[in-house]
Amino acid sequence: MLMSIVEIPVGPQHPALHEPIMLRVRLDGEEVVGVDVVTGYNHRGVEKLSESRTWVRNIYLFSRICGICNTVHQQAYVQGVEKLMDIEPPPRANYIRTIMMELERIHSHMIICAIMAEVIGFDSLFMLIMRDREVVMGLKELIAGNRVHADIHIFGGVKRDIDDKIRGTVLRKLVGIEERIKYYRKVFEEDFTIRKRLVDAGIIKYHEAIEHSLVGPTLRGSGVKSDVRADDPYAAYGEIPFNVITRDEGDSWARMLVRWDEALESVNIVRYALEHLPSGPAIPKTIKRAAPPGEVFSRAEAPRGELFYHIISKGGQNPYRVKVRTPSFNNIVNGVFAYRGAKLADVPVILTSFDPCISCTERVLVIDERRGVKKFIRLKELALLQR
C-alpha cells in the first residue's frame, strides 16, 4: 500500500509569530516528514536602497531592518564604517552602546519567551512577561529617548550621554527586573505544562547544530560554546566579565532556558557597565561624511545570534555595497531538519524556539515573476542583470 503524504501550509498569516512566513509541512499521519520554508512576503530592498544613500543616512536605515534588534544592527554597521574611516570611539561611548545592546537583549529574550507561552496556550504567562518587559522598554526610553528605536549610535561615539541621575534610576530598576527574570526562569524550568510541550520538541544534536551552521541561543542550546561577544569582542565586551551560557539538551526547552540565563547575564553586564562607566567625552564634536575606498567585515552578537555586515566602499559619500547576513536567516532556513519526526502541533513551538525574525531575514530574495516561472538566479547572473 502506498503511503499517503499530506501537505499542510502553516502560514503565511500568523504561523506562530505575527510575521509572514510559510512552512509547507508534509505529513504522514500526524508525523512531520519534511518542511519547506517559503519566504518573500516581507522583502523591502534595504540593501539596494542603502547604495543610493549617504553613510550617515544609512545608520537609520539599517537600524530599521529589524524592530527588536535595532541597536545591534546599528552597532554592526557603525563599527564597520568606523573601521573603514579609521575612527576609534571613546571608551565611555563604547560602554553606553553596550548598555543599550544588553537592555535590548533582555527585552528581546523576554518577548520571545512570552510569545512561546502564548503559542503553547499559556496566555496569562504571556501577559505577565509583557508587563515586566515594559520596565526594560522604559529604561531604553530613559537613556536613548525612545522605547523601541534607540538611534543612539553615530560615527565616533553616541548621540546622548548618561548622567548620574539616570545611572541611579537604571541600577535601581535592574534589581526588580532581575528578580522577575529569575522568577520566570523558574516557571519555565519547573512548570508542568511548559515542560510537557517543550521538552524533547525539535531536538538538535551538537554536531547537527555545527553542520547546519546555526547561530545564537539555538546553537548554544545544543551545547556549542560560541558567542561573538566572547570570541571576537567588540564595543566594551572585552573589558566586561560575563559567562557564555550553554545547555546540552538541544530541545526547544533548552533554547528557552538559555535565553532566560542570558537575560540574567545581560542584567549583570548592564550593572557592571554602569558601575564602571569611564569618564570622558562620549559625544563626537564632528561627524565624518566620506569614507576612503576599502572593504570591511563587521560582526556583532544580536539577541538571535551572529549578525554579519560586509561593507564595500569605493570612496565618497555612499557605500558601494552593504551585505547583511542576519542570524534568523541561518536559523529558519537551515534549521528545517529539526521538524522531522515531530508532531504537527509541535511545528509552531519549534519555529518559535528558533526566535525567528522575518523582517530581518528578507532582504536577499530575488523573484522573477514576469512570466510566472520560478527561477533561481545565480549571483553572477544577478550581477549581470544589474548592469
Added chain:
Amino acid sequence: MLKLLKEIVSNVFKKPVTIEYPKIRPLPTDRLRGRQYPDLRKCIGCSLCFIDCPSNAIKMEKLPKQLPHNKRGIFPVIDYGKCLFCYQCVFVCPAKAYVVTTEYELAGAELENSEQLSLKTLSRTSQQEQSS
C-alpha cells in the same frame, strides 16, 4: 503551577497596569524624542539637517523676511508625517537651533509641518523687541 496560580490570583486584587488612554495620559520621560522644530532666531540656514535627514522629511524654504544671522535666507520645514524622530537634525545642528519637546500625540486629520511653529518663534522676537 501552584506558585503561578498564587501570582495570578494576587494580580486580580492589584491596580491594573494598563491605563485608559484618552482619559489618563502616560507620562513620558523628559528625554523622550518628541516633536521638534527649528528656532528661527538661532537658525543660520546651513542645511545640514536637510542633508542628513534619513527620510527626506526636511525641506528648506525661503524666509519671509531677511534676518541678519541667516545669510542664505532659508530655513528647514519638517514634515511630521515623514519624520522618524531620530533627532539627527537636533544632533547635527551647529547653532543648537532646534527646540525639543516631549510631545508625542501627533496623529490628526491634517498633515502637519513645522512651518507655523518656526515662524511663531520669529514673532516672539519682535514682541520682545517691542516690549523692550
